[in-house]
Amino acid sequence: MSRLSLLILITLGCATPVAAEPQPLDVDPQADWVHEPTGLNFPARIRDLGRDRIVSYLADENNIGATYFTADDSEILSVFAYRAGSYDVSMMADAAISAISTNDRLGTIDTGGALFSTFGDEAIGKDSGVLASFPVDGPYRSTALALFRSGNWLIKLRLSSKQVDAQTLDKRLALLASGLPLTPPPYSAPPAYRLADCGNVPARGQVGRRELSTTDWITATTVISISYDESVQDQIAEKTGQRDTPRLCRDARSKPGRMFYREAESGEPAAIVFGDSGTVASVGTADISLDKKTPPPVILAIGNGMKTEFFQGFESIPGFDQMMQVLEESRVMASVERTAEGSAITLPPPD
Template structure:
């Protein structure tokens, strides 16, 4: 019933965006299925709905999901678990909210109030967000979206019903949240509030041009990207305890498939989601250029963030226009860095020439 946001057709030709086909998960009937990285488990039934389908979207268990469905198909819950390598709960909730509201094939949605924060099982702050909609023009009567942080992972719950009105559905969603198999220990997460709109425009200055290839710069960018995409590495940094979580804002002036986001108070960087499951393009002033004392020729890094790897493209001489992202992603990445597993860094000599 639920389909994630598809990548734009023009991006599917990018080698970096080539995705594996989702693989069916063989879960033993009557037994919970455990997510080996977090300890989260998918029970065989959920508030009376039977677990009917599971898929591993990105191996090894970096993005997976299960569906739960009523015997008469009147109600369905989809539970996703995937890595959060960028952004925040409010940011990715906003992306998923837009996906729900723009899918016209499932009817017209009217939000039931505004997104509300709540304290999920095993946590001490209202770190999760939830919103429900009334549906017209469809067999469905209501739907809801819930996003919960779980350490380095996100748990997303989509719940829809033919029979329940939205208030009743959200009560059942809360019951489903409580009935899922949560780990005994979950890292503390900041309180969540619905994302605010940016108040100032991006500082765009025309088409961004590639800068001259620089092997040292590219290698430093890859190392930094690997650290940024690996939350465990960030937590081990000396100043991690004092770090203030980034507050993001949504740039509604830029119209693209899944919105545009930036840290509040900045105009020289942005995150452009390509899906509602954490895939995004991140461009910012090059930290490598600053570290290598290239102050006279500043550049902007452009990275594609996926569940297990970050791809770095040739730097640009200014902040790329959002409309340039498609073309950049068709280029050969200069480097790529694994953010899961062996932590390998690859350098494409052909892209460096």
Template sequence: MISRICFAAALALSGAMLSVPAAAQQSISLAADEAYVHPHSEITVPPSLGGLQRTRINEYAENALDLGMNFASADNGQVLSVYIFRNTNGSLPLWFAQAESVIAMHPNFDEPDVSIAPRSFALPGSDTASGLLAVFEPGAGSPMRSTGVAMFAVGDWYVKLRASSVMRTSDGLLHWMESALAELQLPAHEAVAATPIADCENELRFRGRSRDVRGDAADNVVNSLLGGLLQGLVAERQAEAGPVAWCRDSQLEIGQAVYRANESENSYLLALGDNGNAVHVAPQLRVEGISPDSENDEAFSLTLHRAAEDVMLVSQDRLPSPRRVIDLLDNNRITSSRNTWGDDRTVTVRSGELGK
């Protein structure tokens, strides 16, 4: 859901939520005493949480693929937010690390100190430490005394709880978050143990500036179609290979960070924001007898994962730097897209605006 991402500059944030253009948000209206039931995961969020009344529910991608709801006191001195978004890439530890970094770099929290280091926790009724949490103490320039984040997965859905308080200590905020988590009604699901992500041993290095892969218009169309059609096959092979150990490579701007699977030297994931949007950069797949002939056998594909679709960017002749990827996004260098939600899995050759 690209509308929650600002590619021209660092991500803009407001309060405890990523800034979203008003036109991109859809408000969900419920009676004040009506619980929200997520239609896909069956997660139920009560109308009040942690002693606070729900103030709004916003949908950031159609079909409830990415949404958030706020619970706040009248003076906004106590705020809880619950987010539910689709798992399309990466891992729980990776997206928890993104949520952490957004807090750590958020100007409203004035360079906060980590008061309760990232750690695993078990949801009520479970013996498996499948969730991750951390609590921060904001700097003197922040109105908040404490702020924190917790995340866990329910099937193919990530659930994130954000909490901020002008009066609670870090320990008090932790207990408040635990109480709020216990109020969520979760369907039966497999709990998978999670641990905080680690930094990569060494950062990736890039050999010069990458350029668009040369080819005529017809070649670009074929590569775009293949790129979209093969994404499903790639996902299946990754699932068959077993769990991936992600490490954090480097931080760009707020909400923009690079992660690598199994310390890969020729691929990475550029996370954009903290709600599941990311660009996967990897060697381009080629199909003998179908892929256009190329002088460059080391072309790289760039796939933007969004809530309901994958968007392919123009291939590069070498491993592109994250800054180069951002530049391609800024300039809408799109070649094709593939639906990843619903029955229609159409691959569309396209160019121009990314859209909402």
């Protein structure tokens, strides 16, 4: 069993995601530090906020975070740059907002009183980022989240204050998020939106499984391999532009740490987001099929932006219960892992 599978099995039994042990980077505490892949600058100070430390949650700076504090600990700012299993900002922000509701260290967070808006410019994409701010009843008065995409990275900010209300914090975080110094991404993201609850969707029973051919596995893994290769991805984006993803809605059975999402128009299951650290299971019909006589297979995969694992296929889209069962009990059939050179593919052994 791979580390990713083990992490998912642990996460399935928890209300919050299990994070890797952070490794502090050897950075001069008085000096600015730049995350080379994104160009995101982590200054030693941001106004009256001082940087505590910079930590890495994945190898090769693929999941980086830093926390800033005021001298009296009245405000806390966290900044993250990380890979993810999906770069759908609308969906990933919704999952992150849900996770915020479980954080009782700040006090009782009024998720119903959230201020929601979008932000962005020509570089990252107009209105492509999500900003949400919340009143808090407790030691803190307010907390806020900002999330946007920069290429194949998610940039996330969390700001919490004991001093100012949600409206004031919302304006401050909007200025911080829109003014972050980073390298302009090679392509912009589509506009973001606020997800709504799905309407009543009939229960979906078990669907038939399908054995994938070697060609199917090569096709499925190659698509992910291309997405892991930054140079190829940039070339494709320059020629085709950034495509909008199908609009999603939130399934009623979602709960913090395990959020279910459907395609809003069809009602079909689309993804499961585990926590807010970037692990996503997705299901859908393979976009490419070389066999014109046979419908393309439906494939379930789970990934965190660094490794994607694939399971035996389906004849049609399964329900969330069957997806969870497969993730918990079934064997990984193939995988794609990000490497310094691009990616490494592991295929099932030949029959």
